Amino acid sequence: xxxxxxxxxxxxxxxxxxxxxxxxxxxxxxxxxxxxxxxxxxxxxxxxxxxxxxxxxxxxxxxxxxxxxxxxxxxxxxxxxxxxxxxxxxxxxxxxxxxxxxxxxxxxxxxxxxxxxxxxxxxxxxxxxxxxxxxxxxxxxxxxxxxxxxxxxxxxxxxxxxxxxxxxxxxxxxxxxxxxxxxxxxxxxxxxxxxxxxxxxxxxxxxxxxxxxxxxxxxxxxxxxxxxxxxxxxxxxxxxxxxxxxxxxxxxxxxxxxxxxxxxxxxxxxxxxxxxxxxxxxxxxxxxxxxxxxxxxxxxxxxxxxxxxxxxxxxxxxxxxxxxxxxxxxxxxxxxxxxxxxxxxxxxxxxxxxxxxxxxxxxxxxxxxxxxxxxxxxxxxxxxxxxxxxxxxxxxxxxxxxxxxxxxxxxxxxxxxx
Numbered sequence: 203x204x205x206x207x208x209x210x211x212x213x214x215x216x217x218x219x220x221x222x223x224x225x226x227x228x229x230x231x232x233x234x235x236x237x238x239x240x241x242x243x244x245x246x247x248x249x250x251x252x253x254x255x256x257x258x259x260x261x262x263x264x265x266x267x268x269x270x271x272x273x274x275x276x277x278x279x280x281x282x283x284x285x286x287x288x289x290x291x292x293x294x295x296x297x298x299x300x301x302x303x304x305x306x307x308x309x310x311x312x313x314x315x316x317x318x319x320x321x322x323x324x325x326x327x328x329x330x331x332x333x334x335x336x337x338x339x340x341x342x343x344x345x346x347x348x349x350x351x352x353x354x355x356x357x358x359x360x361x362x363x364x365x366x367x368x369x370x371x372x373x374x375x376x377x378x379x380x381x382x383x384x385x386x387x388x389x390x391x392x393x394x395x396x397x398x399x400x401x402x403x404x405x406x407x408x409x410x411x412x413x414x415x416x417x418x419x420x421x422x423x424x425x426x427x428x429x430x431x432x433x434x435x436x437x438x439x440x441x442x443x444x445x446x447x448x449x450x451x452x453x454x455x456x457x458x459x460x461x462x463x464x465x466x467x468x469x470x471x472x473x474x475x476x477x478x479x480x481x482x483x484x485x486x487x488x489x490x491x492x493x494x495x496x497x498x499x500x501x502x503x504x505x506x507x508x509x510x511x512x513x514x515x516x517x518x519x520x521x522x523x524x525x526x527x528x529x530x531x532x533x534x535x536x537x538x539x540x541x542x543x544x545x546x547x548x549x550x551x552x553x554x555x556x557x558x559x560x561x562x563x564x565x566x567x568x569x570x571x572x573x574x575x576x577x578x579x580x581x582x583x584x585x586x587x588x589x590x591x592x593x594x595x596x597x598x599x600x601x602x603x604x605x606x607x608x609x610x611x612x613x614x615x616x617x618x619x620x
Contacts, residue, residue, distance in 0.1 A: 206349040207306040210337045212303035213241035219335045220608045228269040235600045243311040280303035280428040281609040298439045320517040323365035347430035347438045350387040378406035451475040452544025456600035466530045467592035472545040473523040486515035488549035492529040
């Protein structure tokens with residue numbers, strides 16, 4: 203038996219942890235540079251605020267409906283997510299963190315030791331609320347896909363009180379018949395449109411599709427989904443957590459960049475982000491791409507990129523930033539107001555079995571990177587950074603509705619009045 207524990211509107215819920223006065227109020231969270239609505243809680247949805255809509259289009263409606271509008275506070279979300287995952291991990295022998303707000307649990311060989319899965323799910327919810335003040339829903343199923351379905355049912359039907367268990371044929375048929383095929387994990391809108399021509403509208407219709415036909419008409423992933431919906435295990439941790447072959451960090455800036463110094467700082471910051479992601483999945487980079495450009499609507503549109511191939515694969519932030527800073531000099535042009543910059547690490551190779559080279563003049567300093575990442579993981583993502591990223595970063599993304607980083611900034615510690 204598997205379980206999926208998923209936080210409810212995680213970004214919005216995280217913002218309410220240290221602001222109890224915001225609970226039971228509509229909240230939306232915006233994307234980088236406050237451009238788009240990326241998270242809405244239930245009350246905001248009921249107020250008519252759509253997800254993934256440009257903020258300027260719904261700003262008036264937010265003001266009319268008294269919706270609380272906030273900028274993305276990634277340091278806060280990451281820290282609260284880590285705390286939540288630590289609590290979740292106590293309730294099963296195996297855990298796989300799928301995303302910032304989702305975690306799978308495996309109860310193989312231990313299911314019989316749990317008298318009631320529904321009660322166990324309620325214990326998980328209660329512990330997370332007590333220790334993290336985050337609301338979650340829990341779905342149980344014989345496969346990862348069925349646990350996803352159960353979690354969706356738990357979220358959409360209040361009568362389940364946040365916990366849904368699919369542990370019988372009757373429950374499986376009932377729940378699969380109640381959701382659309384497009385809501386099944388791994389299907390999506392595009393495939394579901396094709397399925398409609400075959401008479402497949404619900405998840406139950408999809409489950410009744412012949413697996414061989416599913417593979418012939420679509421692909422092997424759809425075949426696996428069909429089998430999973432019928433309780434046949436085809437996916438495990440290794441199938442859902444494949445290391446990325448390319449890692450990009452790119453973002454539009456809050457204030458146009460007009461000089462080489464600021465451009466170098468922005469590129470160095472993206473080097474830090476991309477290299478950290480590579481180290482997290484134990485990868486090394488053979489080739490790096492650095493790019494920058496202005497808006498296509500400017501009088502003189504310009505998009506330029508430079509590529510560098512490392513003599514020895516690396517994920518060392520110092521080595522990557524040093525090369526990127528030199529490439530920035532070749533990218534910069536006078537008179538251009540840069541709007542978007544980024545770094546791409548491509549041709550990634552596994553670092554688990556790195557072959558050292560006696561003639562490498564600057565070998566990877568893994569011990570230094572472990573300390574570097576460890577301190578940033580413990581005290582916040584920007585506790586340690588290279589000076590080449592700059593201190594003030596006036597070009598950094600615009601976040602006019604940013605809340606304090608209560609858990610990672612000494613100056614932002616919550617103040618309690620008794």
